[in-house]
Amino acid sequence: MTIDRPLRVGGLTLATAIVLAACGGGASTAPTIAPTTAPGATAEESTGPTSPEPPTGDVVLQGAGATFPNPLYQVWFEAFNYQYNNIQIDYQSIGSGGGIKAITEGTVDFGASDAPMKDAEIAALPAGSAMLHIPTALGAVVVIFNLGDLKDLNLDSDNVANIFLGKITKWNDPAIAANNPGVALPDQAIRVVHRSDGSGTTNAFTTYLDTVSGEWHDSVGKGKEVNWPVGIGAPGNDGVAGGVKGDANLGAVGYVELNYATTAGLTSARLKNVAGKFVAGSTDGVTAAAEGAAADFPADFRQAPIINGAGDGTYPIASYTYLLVYKEQTDAIKGQTLVAFLYWALTDGQATEGGLGYAPLPAPIREKALSELHAITAGGSPIWP
Amino acid sequence: MATTTPPTFRGTSRAANLPDRIFRNGTRALGWAVVGILVLIGIVLSVSGSQAFATFGPGFITGTTWDPVKDVYGALPYIVGTLAAATIAIVLAMPLGVLTAVYLAELAPRRVAIPLTFMIELLAAIPSVVFGLWGVFVLSPLLRSTVEAWFVENLGWIPIFAGPSFGVGLFAAGVILAIMILPTIVSISREVISSIPGSHREAMFALGATRWEVVTKAVLPAARSGIVGAVILGFGRALGETMAVTMVIGNAQSIPTSIFGQSQTIASKIATTFSEASVGIQTSSLIALGLILLVITLALNVIARTLVAQAAGGAVGAD
Numbered sequence: 001m002t003i004d005r006p007l008r009v010g011g012l013t014l015a016t017a018i019v020l021a022a023c024g025g026g027a028s029t030a031p032t033i034a035p036t037t038a039p040g041a042t043a044e045e046s047t048g049p050t051s052p053e054p055p056t057g058d059v060v061l062q063g064a065g066a067t068f069p070n071p072l073y074q075v076w077f078e079a080f081n082y083q084y085n086n087i088q089i090d091y092q093s094i095g096s097g098g099g100i101k102a103i104t105e106g107t108v109d110f111g112a113s114d115a116p117m118k119d120a121e122i123a124a125l126p127a128g129s130a131m132l133h134i135p136t137a138l139g140a141v142v143v144i145f146n147l148g149d150l151k152d153l154n155l156d157s158d159n160v161a162n163i164f165l166g167k168i169t170k171w172n173d174p175a176i177a178a179n180n181p182g183v184a185l186p187d188q189a190i191r192v193v194h195r196s197d198g199s200g201t202t203n204a205f206t207t208y209l210d211t212v213s214g215e216w217h218d219s220v221g222k223g224k225e226v227n228w229p230v231g232i233g234a235p236g237n238d239g240v241a242g243g244v245k246g247d248a249n250l251g252a253v254g255y256v257e258l259n260y261a262t263t264a265g266l267t268s269a270r271l272k273n274v275a276g277k278f279v280a281g282s283t284d285g286v287t288a289a290a291e292g293a294a295a296d297f298p299a300d301f302r303q304a305p306i307i308n309g310a311g312d313g314t315y316p317i318a319s320y321t322y323l324l325v326y327k328e329q330t331d332a333i334k335g336q337t338l339v340a341f342l343y344w345a346l347t348d349g350q351a352t353e354g355g356l357g358y359a360p361l362p363a364p365i366r367e368k369a370l371s372e373l374h375a376i377t378a379g380g381s382p383i384w385p
Numbered sequence: 386m387a388t389t390t391p392p393t394f395r396g397t398s399r400a401a402n403l404p405d406r407i408f409r410n411g412t413r414a415l416g417w418a419v420v421g422i423l424v425l426i427g428i429v430l431s432v433s434g435s436q437a438f439a440t441f442g443p444g445f446i447t448g449t450t451w452d453p454v455k456d457v458y459g460a461l462p463y464i465v466g467t468l469a470a471a472t473i474a475i476v477l478a479m480p481l482g483v484l485t486a487v488y489l490a491e492l493a494p495r496r497v498a499i500p501l502t503f504m505i506e507l508l509a510a511i512p513s514v515v516f517g518l519w520g521v522f523v524l525s526p527l528l529r530s531t532v533e534a535w536f537v538e539n540l541g542w543i544p545i546f547a548g549p550s551f552g553v554g555l556f557a558a559g560v561i562l563a564i565m566i567l568p569t570i571v572s573i574s575r576e577v578i579s580s581i582p583g584s585h586r587e588a589m590f591a592l593g594a595t596r597w598e599v600v601t602k603a604v605l606p607a608a609r610s611g612i613v614g615a616v617i618l619g620f621g622r623a624l625g626e627t628m629a630v631t632m633v634i635g636n637a638q639s640i641p642t643s644i645f646g647q648s649q650t651i652a653s654k655i656a657t658t659f660s661e662a663s664v665g666i667q668t669s670s671l672i673a674l675g676l677i678l679l680v681i682t683l684a685l686n687v688i689a690r691t692l693v694a695q696a697a698g699g700a701v702g703a704d
Contacts, residue, residue: 098660124664196636221454227452233635
């Protein structure tokens with residue numbers, strides 16, 4: 001009997017907590033009982049240059065796609081939800097290909113992809129619909145290596161291509177030594193580690209190899225998954241990192257996303273950029289590369305990875321990651337939410353990128369993306385005129 | 386309907402018979418549903434994979450290039466990798482598993498056998514990704530510096546033992562798989578051996594046979610069919626295992642010439658590349674790979690059942 005008492009007390013506290021929680025919920029949702037926003041009303045509110053506001057009712061958006069920007073997006077969705085309690089955005093990082101499939105089939109409200117959609121994928125969209133590519137951030141690919149205590153290494157584009165072609169097989173190869181004067185390179189066999197799964201990282205990296213090496217272009221090509229001439233495959237950034245670091249993997253070389261290398265503290269090589277300078281991967285170098293290439297940014301926003309962008313401090317391998325949204329939104333409320341979120345991501349959201357290892361968009365591209373938001377329509381009329 | 390099925394058994398009334406019929410028909414429907422699921426899987430794989438077979442014909446099975454850039458797909462490296470890794474696993478796990486089962490069932494005292502059996506079966510409860518992590522960080526560096534180093538140095542002139550060895554590769558995958566299928570082989574074999582009637586052993590002992598003779602001449606022959614079944618079940622599991630294999634096999638896209646070389650299995654190829662595969666011929670080729678794996682597994686099961694059925698003729702074995 002005596003045992004019962006604490007239990008009862010526990011039950012009472014629990015009940016109180018539930019009641020309190022229910023009250024809390026009621027209190028926070030109370031203001032949202034305001035009349036649901038008609039598209040016309042919002043159009044009036046947001047005429048001119050003011051920012052688009054999300055609807056006041058409860059909205060849940062579903063998204064799916066790329067794994068690379070997932071850490072950034074999770075931070076964004078949480079911050080956005082903090083600002084607008086009634087908006088909840090769920091995102092599944094199932095991979096770019098999965099994101100494109102999901103948005104094509106309409107099972108999500110927005111998709112996400114590292115590589116822009118291919119022509120064939122656009123042709124597979126529902127008839128009469130158009131997809132907008134909204135760039136959100138930039139990533140870079142860095143070449144990681146394991147030479148024990150040797151942490152400083154310069155590589156030019158020929159070095160990288162020939163290593164991954166299997167033509168340079170020793171770290172003390174004269175071609176590598178030429179870029180590293182005064183460094184005692186070991187007589188160590190090179191062991192290439194690449195991604196075994198399809199990925200936007202591989203797309204960016206092979207685009208680099210494809211651009212800088214004619215032989216790579218002829219024999220391998222570029223894509224999310226390629227037929228590697230040499231090396232061991234490992235799944236994911238962490239798989240590649242696991243295959244490169246550690247004493248057992250001395251001599252290994254691989255490639256990972258910059259943000260992954262930054263957070264995991266991996267040793268990466270400095271790559272020679274178009275100005276002849278050896279630069280380490282950095283978010284500044286990536287944004288600089290994107291800024292240099294901004295003039296050539298395609299009208300449909302489908303920018304291939306930026307290889308050897310012009311400028312002194314640019315990093316040679318940079319690529320955009322995109323959110324994919326239909327131009328014509330079937331659900332006006334969701335469309336309004338999406339536009340508001342995208343606006344927030346392209347403005348306030350950009351400030352959070354650097355700290356997470358992502359490169360923010362250069363100003364001209366940000367402006368282009370913001371003006372693209374005006375093109376999103378619901379029921380034929382622009383959501384944010 | 387009801388009138389055509391008079392209550393012939395136990396003399397029960399129609400009303401009392403009703404739950405019985407519901408039970409019988411319900412379970413029958415469920416039984417056929419399982420068959421239906423298998424047929425549906427086969428149909429879906431065939432239809433979705435047909436584009437690959439239509440494009441490459443038999444070349445899909447014999448082709449050795451898998452190139453998503455040029456859209457050329459050949460499955461042979463993955464078929465070879467799958468069979469090779471599973472074969473290495475069976476070669477290692479079969480003697481170990483059967484001998485362990487003999488020890489547990491015939492030789493070990495009860496107070497040793499019970500906890501030991503429990504611990505071996507516990508191996509089956511370890512998630513495969515944990516095996517994979519252990520394989521990457523512990524097993525493959527260890528194999529590289531011990532077993533593989535020895536083989537490459539002393540027997541490296543035999544092509545299948547040729548170096549260089551990186552730790553990760555077919556052999557490491559085979560060892561991991563062997564550990565993973567060990568519980569299956571041990572527990573089924575032990576059950577089978579335990580079910581051999583004691584009279585067999587007593588008869589042998591009465592003839593003056595040693596323990597060794599009893600096990601090799603009376604127990605194992607009688608249990609043969611069940612042990613074969615256990616081994617084939619283990620082989621089937623090794624064929625389909627994905628995560629642990631992906632992490633240690635090296636995922637190379639060519640046919641390995643040495644057991645220390647890198648390879649990739651059908652299951653790991655599908656698992657790692659399907660989510661990013663582009664719609665069309667690449668996806669179709671991956672689904673066709675799945676169909677090949679299904680056919681291999683089914684064929685193996687048919688062979689296993691035939692073997693067991695033949696061996697079971699006259700022998701006392703587990704069902």
